[in-house]
Amino acid sequence: MNVLNYIDAFFSDSAHWQGYDGIPTRVAEHIQYTLEALAIAAAVGLPVGLLTGHTGRGGNTLALIATAGRALPSFGLMVLMFVLLGLGLAPVMIPLVVLAIPPILVTTYEAMRSVAPAPVDAARGMGMAETEILFRVELPVALPLILSGLRSAAIQIVSTATIAAYVSFGGLGRYIVDGLYQRDYEKVVGGATLVAALALVTLGVFWAAGRLSVSRGVRRA
Amino acid sequence: MIRIDSVTKRYPDGTVAVDRLSLDIPDRSITVLVGPSGCGKTTTLRMINRMVEPSEGTITLDGVDIMKQPVNTLRRSMGYVIQNAGLFQHRTIVDNIATVPRMLGWGKDKARARARELMERVGLDAALAKRYPYQLSGGQQQRVGVARALAADPPVLLMDEPFSAVDPIVRKGLQDELLWIQAELGKTIVFVTHDIDEAVKLGTMVAVMRTGGHLAQFAPPAELLTDPADAFVEDFLGADRGIRRLSFFPSVGLELLTAPIIAVDATAEQIAARDTTDAPYLLVTDLDGKPLGWAEPGELTAGEIRQDQLLSYGRPFIAGTDSLRAALDCAVLSPTGWAVAVDGEGRAAGVVSQQTIGEAIRGAHAERRADGEAGTKADGKTEKAAR
Numbered sequence: 001m002n003v004l005n006y007i008d009a010f011f012s013d014s015a016h017w018q019g020y021d022g023i024p025t026r027v028a029e030h031i032q033y034t035l036e037a038l039a040i041a042a043a044v045g046l047p048v049g050l051l052t053g054h055t056g057r058g059g060n061t062l063a064l065i066a067t068a069g070r071a072l073p074s075f076g077l078m079v080l081m082f083v084l085l086g087l088g089l090a091p092v093m094i095p096l097v098v099l100a101i102p103p104i105l106v107t108t109y110e111a112m113r114s115v116a117p118a119p120v121d122a123a124r125g126m127g128m129a130e131t132e133i134l135f136r137v138e139l140p141v142a143l144p145l146i147l148s149g150l151r152s153a154a155i156q157i158v159s160t161a162t163i164a165a166y167v168s169f170g171g172l173g174r175y176i177v178d179g180l181y182q183r184d185y186e187k188v189v190g191g192a193t194l195v196a197a198l199a200l201v202t203l204g205v206f207w208a209a210g211r212l213s214v215s216r217g218v219r220r221a
Numbered sequence: 222m223i224r225i226d227s228v229t230k231r232y233p234d235g236t237v238a239v240d241r242l243s244l245d246i247p248d249r250s251i252t253v254l255v256g257p258s259g260c261g262k263t264t265t266l267r268m269i270n271r272m273v274e275p276s277e278g279t280i281t282l283d284g285v286d287i288m289k290q291p292v293n294t295l296r297r298s299m300g301y302v303i304q305n306a307g308l309f310q311h312r313t314i315v316d317n318i319a320t321v322p323r324m325l326g327w328g329k330d331k332a333r334a335r336a337r338e339l340m341e342r343v344g345l346d347a348a349l350a351k352r353y354p355y356q357l358s359g360g361q362q363q364r365v366g367v368a369r370a371l372a373a374d375p376p377v378l379l380m381d382e383p384f385s386a387v388d389p390i391v392r393k394g395l396q397d398e399l400l401w402i403q404a405e406l407g408k409t410i411v412f413v414t415h416d417i418d419e420a421v422k423l424g425t426m427v428a429v430m431r432t433g434g435h436l437a438q439f440a441p442p443a444e445l446l447t448d449p450a451d452a453f454v455e456d457f458l459g460a461d462r463g464i465r466r467l468s469f470f471p472s473v474g475l476e477l478l479t480a481p482i483i484a485v486d487a488t489a490e491q492i493a494a495r496d497t498t499d500a501p502y503l504l505v506t507d508l509d510g511k512p513l514g515w516a517e518p519g520e521l522t523a524g525e526i527r528q529d530q531l532l533s534y535g536r537p538f539i540a541g542t543d544s545l546r547a548a549l550d551c552a553v554l555s556p557t558g559w560a561v562a563v564d565g566e567g568r569a570a571g572v573v574s575q576q577t578i579g580e581a582i583r584g585a586h587a588e589r590r591a592d593g594e595a596g597t598k599a600d601g602k603t604e605k606a607a608r
Contacts, residue, residue, distance in 0.1 A: 116307075116310075118303060118304075118305050118306070118307035119307045119308065119309050119310070120307075121272075121303060121307055122301060122303055122306075122307030122308075122366075122369075123307075123309075123320075124272065124296075125270055125272055125296060125301035125303070125379070126296060126297065126300075126301050126320065126321050126324070126369075126370075127292075127293040127294070127295070127296030127297035127321070127324065128293070128324065129293060132324075137309060140309075140311035141309075141310060141311055214311075215310075215311035215312070215353075216353060217310045217311050217312065217313070217353030217354060217355060218310055218311045
C-alpha cells in the first residue's frame, strides 16, 4: 500500500465522517485552536509591532524577543506547561501563541518601517494626528506585509496544533497520535493530509483577505 | 504676514541649522528661500508649520505667535508641498486631494467636488480622478501635491523643493503653472529651492542663505542680480548675471524699424524703395505678414522671391511682452545680427539691431539706477544682512 491508497481508504471509510472522532469534529476543533492562538498572538503582536514600527523605537529588542521565541521548541514548552499547570487548554495555547508572536511582531514592525517617509511627512505637515497617520497613512500601505506575517503565523499554528493531541485534546493531531499508537497508518496519513489541506485553505483565506482589504493602489505599486 | 524674529535652531548635538534669522515674509507673494545644502532653508520652512520647533526666537503669523495655537490647527491652515509630492498610494487622486477638507469635517461629496475643481486648476485631466498615484507621471504627481495643499484654501502655502525631482521641461511647466495659480489666488507662499534660477523666476522676494543658517541677502530678484550683497551671493548667482538680469527689463520702449520689411509678392519698385542704408538686410514676410527670412536687397527679384534664397531669422520675440533678454537673444541667434519682433499673432512688427538693443539696455540700467537710489532713500527697501 502506498500513501495514495492510505488516503483513499481513510477518506472513503464512512465511520471517519461521524461522531466525536469524525473528521468534521476534529477539523472544527483544529480550527478553533488555530483561531484562538492566532487571535491571542495577534492581540499581542499587532499593537506592539504597529507602535514600535510607527515610532521606530525598540527594533533591536523586538529582534531579540523574536529570536528567543523561535528558539523555543513548541513540544517541549507544552510538556513543561503541562507539568506546571496540569491538564487544561493553557499548556496547549501557550506554545502556539509563543510560536505565532515572532512572525507577526517582526513583520508588522518591518512593514511599518518600510512605509515611504514622504507621505508620512506630508500627512504630518498637513496636520494629521499621529494615530490618524498610523491608521490612515501607514497601515494601509503596510497591510500586505502585515498580512503575510499573520499568514505565516497561521500556517505554523495549523501544523503545530497537532501537539494538542499528546495531552489528550482533540484536533487533527488526534488521528496522527492515535494512528501511530495503534499502528494504523491509514489514520496517520489521513490526519496528516487533513493538516496539509487546512494549511492550504488558510493560504486561500489570506489571499482573499488581501484582495478585499488592500487598496489597488498599494497592490499594484 | 509671517514674521521670523531672530530664530535659532540648535540640535542636541550642538549643530546650528539656523542662526538668529530674521525675515518678514510679505502677504500674497512668493518668498523664496534659496541656498546650498546645509544652509538651513528647509529647517526654516519647517519651523513655520512647527515640523521643527525653534530653539530660540519667535515666529508670528499675522501678529500671533505660532506656538500659541494647537499644532494641528496651525498646520491645517497652511498648505504643505514636498519633493516627490508624498502622495498616499492607497488613495485615488481625488481622495488624495480631498484629504485636508475631509479632516476639517467636510462631507465626502463636497470634498470630492472641491478636489475635482482643483484638479482642473492645476491642469490635471479629470479622467485621472479615479487613478492611483502609481499610474501618474512625476510631473502629474507633483500637480496633485499642489492641488492637495490648496484643497482647503489655506492662506499660506509652504513648498519644500517641490519641483526638484522632475525633468527640466516638466519643471518649467510646473513653475509657469504656479505663477499663473498665484496670480489668480494670491497666496502667501514660502518656497524652498537650491536652484537660483528657479528662485529668480518665481520669487517676489528672494532670501539667499549661506551654510550655517545665516541670511546673506533678502531682496527682489532683479536687485539680487544687480547688486549682490557679497562675494558669496555673487558666486551663488553664478555666471551670466548681467544677461539674466535683462529678464526684468521689458522690451516696451525698444525702437523697432518697419522700413526693412517687405512682403513676398513685393514689386521691384517696393524692393528698391526699401533698400535704405538703415538696415543692410530686408525681412521678407508671407502674405499674412509672418516673417519668412532675411535677404540682401540686391539679391531679390520681384515676383521671384523663393524661400531657399532667404537667410533664417532664428527666432522672433514678442514686442512689448518679452524682455530685453529675449530680444537680445533673438538678435544674437539671427545670422544678420538683427532681431525680428512680432505681435501676439506672429506677424512681423519690426526689426531691431543688436546696437539698438544695447542702447536700450544701457538706458534701462540708467533708469533702474535712478529708481533704486530714490527707492532706498524713500523706504529703505534694500535689506542686507551684516557681513
